Amino acid sequence: MPVDHKRINGPDETYPYSLYAKTNKQSLNEKHEDIKRTGQRSDSRTFLEHRKIFIKTGVVSQAKGSAYIELENTKVIVSVFDPREIPNRPDYSLKGEIYCEFKYAPFSCNKRRLHIQDTEEKQYSAIMKQALESTVCSHEFPNFQVDIYAMVLHNDGSCLSAAITAAGLALAHAGVPMYDIITSVSLGIQQDNLFIDPTNEEQSICLYPRTLDTDHGNVIISKLHMHNQISQFYQSGNISLEKINEAIGILDKTCEELVPVIQKYLVKHVIRNLKDREAK
Amino acid sequence: MALCEAEKTFVLHGVEENFRVDGREREDYRPMELETDIVSHAFGSARLRLANTDILVAVKIEVDVPFPESPHQGKIEFFVDCSANATPDFEGRGGEDLAVTISSTLSSAYSSSLAFDLRKLCILHGRKCWKLYVDILILECGGNLFDAVSLAVKAALWNTQVPFVKNINIDGNNVEINVADDLYACERLDVKKAPVMVTVCKIGDKCIVDPNAAEEQCSVGSVVVAVSGNKFSTVYQTGKGSLHPSTLIESLKLGFEVAKRLDEALWETLSQIQPDQDVGFLK
Numbered sequence: 001m002p003v004d005h006k007r008i009n010g011p012d013e014t015y016p017y018s019l020y021a022k023t024n025k026q027s028l029n030e031k032h033e034d035i036k037r038t039g040q041r042s043d044s045r046t047f048l049e050h051r052k053i054f055i056k057t058g059v060v061s062q063a064k065g066s067a068y069i070e071l072e073n074t075k076v077i078v079s080v081f082d083p084r085e086i087p088n089r090p091d092y093s094l095k096g097e098i099y100c101e102f103k104y105a106p107f108s109c110n111k112r113r114l115h116i117q118d119t120e121e122k123q124y125s126a127i128m129k130q131a132l133e134s135t136v137c138s139h140e141f142p143n144f145q146v147d148i149y150a151m152v153l154h155n156d157g158s159c160l161s162a163a164i165t166a167a168g169l170a171l172a173h174a175g176v177p178m179y180d181i182i183t184s185v186s187l188g189i190q191q192d193n194l195f196i197d198p199t200n201e202e203q204s205i206c207l208y209p210r211t212l213d214t215d216h217g218n219v220i221i222s223k224l225h226m227h228n229q230i231s232q233f234y235q236s237g238n239i240s241l242e243k244i245n246e247a248i249g250i251l252d253k254t255c256e257e258l259v260p261v262i263q264k265y266l267v268k269h270v271i272r273n274l275k276d277r278e279a280k
Numbered sequence: 281m282a283l284c285e286a287e288k289t290f291v292l293h294g295v296e297e298n299f300r301v302d303g304r305e306r307e308d309y310r311p312m313e314l315e316t317d318i319v320s321h322a323f324g325s326a327r328l329r330l331a332n333t334d335i336l337v338a339v340k341i342e343v344d345v346p347f348p349e350s351p352h353q354g355k356i357e358f359f360v361d362c363s364a365n366a367t368p369d370f371e372g373r374g375g376e377d378l379a380v381t382i383s384s385t386l387s388s389a390y391s392s393s394l395a396f397d398l399r400k401l402c403i404l405h406g407r408k409c410w411k412l413y414v415d416i417l418i419l420e421c422g423g424n425l426f427d428a429v430s431l432a433v434k435a436a437l438w439n440t441q442v443p444f445v446k447n448i449n450i451d452g453n454n455v456e457i458n459v460a461d462d463l464y465a466c467e468r469l470d471v472k473k474a475p476v477m478v479t480v481c482k483i484g485d486k487c488i489v490d491p492n493a494a495e496e497q498c499s500v501g502s503v504v505v506a507v508s509g510n511k512f513s514t515v516y517q518t519g520k521g522s523l524h525p526s527t528l529i530e531s532l533k534l535g536f537e538v539a540k541r542l543d544e545a546l547w548e549t550l551s552q553i554q555p556d557q558d559v560g561f562l563k
Contacts, residue, residue, distance in 0.1 A: 015348045123384035126377070134501075134522040209394050215511070217392070229522035233503070235515040238392040241536055244512060245529055252525055 065174025354401020
């Protein structure tokens with residue numbers, strides 16, 4: 001693994017001490033058992049309830065467009081920069097391209113993240129690109145590339161979907177021509193329980209199967225609202241066809257529920273801009 | 281390879297009529313060739329040729345320390361090498377994105393313990409485990425890489441022989457592993473439920489499997505489905521376009537059916553492989 005020698009790196013092999021602490025530690029199985037018994041999640045949401053969203057644009061003054069999103073404890077900041085010529089490309093491309101970079105801040109997770117993108121972050125960048133590629137009108141900026149950077153400041157589950165939703169808003173804020181509003185939602189599955197917008201703990205509950213031959217896993221979907229199209233779909237774990245169908249239906253509905261929040265914010269943004277212009 | 285509009289229309293009409301450019305139906309695969317145990321330095325290897333796509337997979341095993349968050353599990357890692365041998369597009373860092381996508385999709389598909397049980401690779405709880413390095417070399421690129429790679433990986437893992445640990449001596453912090461003296465005393469991995477990937481490609485209004493390079497260019501979007509046993513272990517959407525929810529569900533169904541058939545066929549082929557067959561690239 002390559003190491004950045006200009007920074008002061010910690011020792012090669014370190015692990016968070018919490019892994020070895022025994023006090024006050026309920027196993028994930030017990031936690032799931034609790035949730036199943038009470039029918040209520042640890043933050044007293046129902047299973048199909050999304051967390052409250054806070055969004056704001058224009059948080060990075062140097063970027064063309066930027067957005068900040070909070071799903072309670074999950075905090076992601078996304079910035080979009082001016083189009084520039086596609087680097088290292090000899091021939092002229094009729095379509096524009098987008099470049100996505102998804103990064104966890106070193107302090108955002110339980111375990112410290114390195115400054116270099118790891119495989120998970122690279123994969124998430126690819127998923128983000130897949131989601132946003134069909135949202136922007138790439139023929140409007142031929143031979144140019146728009147850079148999108150997402151930085152997770154605090155990871156409490158569903159980071160990727162938060163980043164995609166925020167990136168859609170940041171692109172709109174940057175004035176990049178787009179076909180549609182994009183919203184993205186995650187879902188965790190463990191046995192018969194479906195967790196919409198899972199927290200970090202719920203995501204880890206869904207990571208491992210509890211018994212042989214049960215459904216478990218995580219699903220992320222991104223949707224273009226007006227066109228009713230799914231621009232990105234990613235699932236991991238072990239899930240039966242029926243469960244996936246059910247999950248797609250639920251995620252589809254939840255994506256729709258997020259649209260008014262984004263729309264409202266965009267309208268507010270336009271009104272503010274018009275007022276600013278009048279004032280000038 | 282660049283196609284003009286007329287060629288694209290020709291491919292599209294063919295798909296519409298359920299009679300593709302090479303005479304196949306929509307759900308047909310191209311002929312495949314599989315051989316195992318062809319790299320003598322590796323613990324297991326396989327070579328798969330799917331029409332013009334040629335994949336070589338070799339598995340190396342090393343002793344490692346398990347992750348503290350999962351002390352009872354071994355490790356598996358996938359490396360994909362898209363060399364410029366396959367197509368000139370891969371020259372320099374051109375194939376890197378594709379390589380990352382394939383390897384991360386593979387590790388995601390193998391991540392569930394129901395698909396591939398890493399607990400069997402643990403030697404001593406929290407101290408020693410086997411680590412499998414799965415190296416995938418793309419020798420020739422003729423479309424449909426995901427499917428070919430997943431089949432070759434499954435065959436290579438099936439072929440892999442994990443050394444048999446005779447006994448373990450623990451002396452304070454030192455752990456000494458004694459491997460059986462007999463070279464042929466090995467354990468096979470359980471790969472019955474290892475995932476098989478199928479790329480379902482949408483062309484026009486219809487979905488096809490196993491697209492060749494020309495058909496891949498005509499497609500607006502495709503879904504890679506990794507099926508393990510009778511469950512999905514990973515679904516990953518690729519391509520520049522987006523899909524309608526009903527199309528997505530339809531392609532999942534199609535991918536599921538095809539993957540099950542493919543898995544059966546692979547299993548049958550593997551069971552026919554004899555230990556001392558002629559092998560090599562020029563057999």
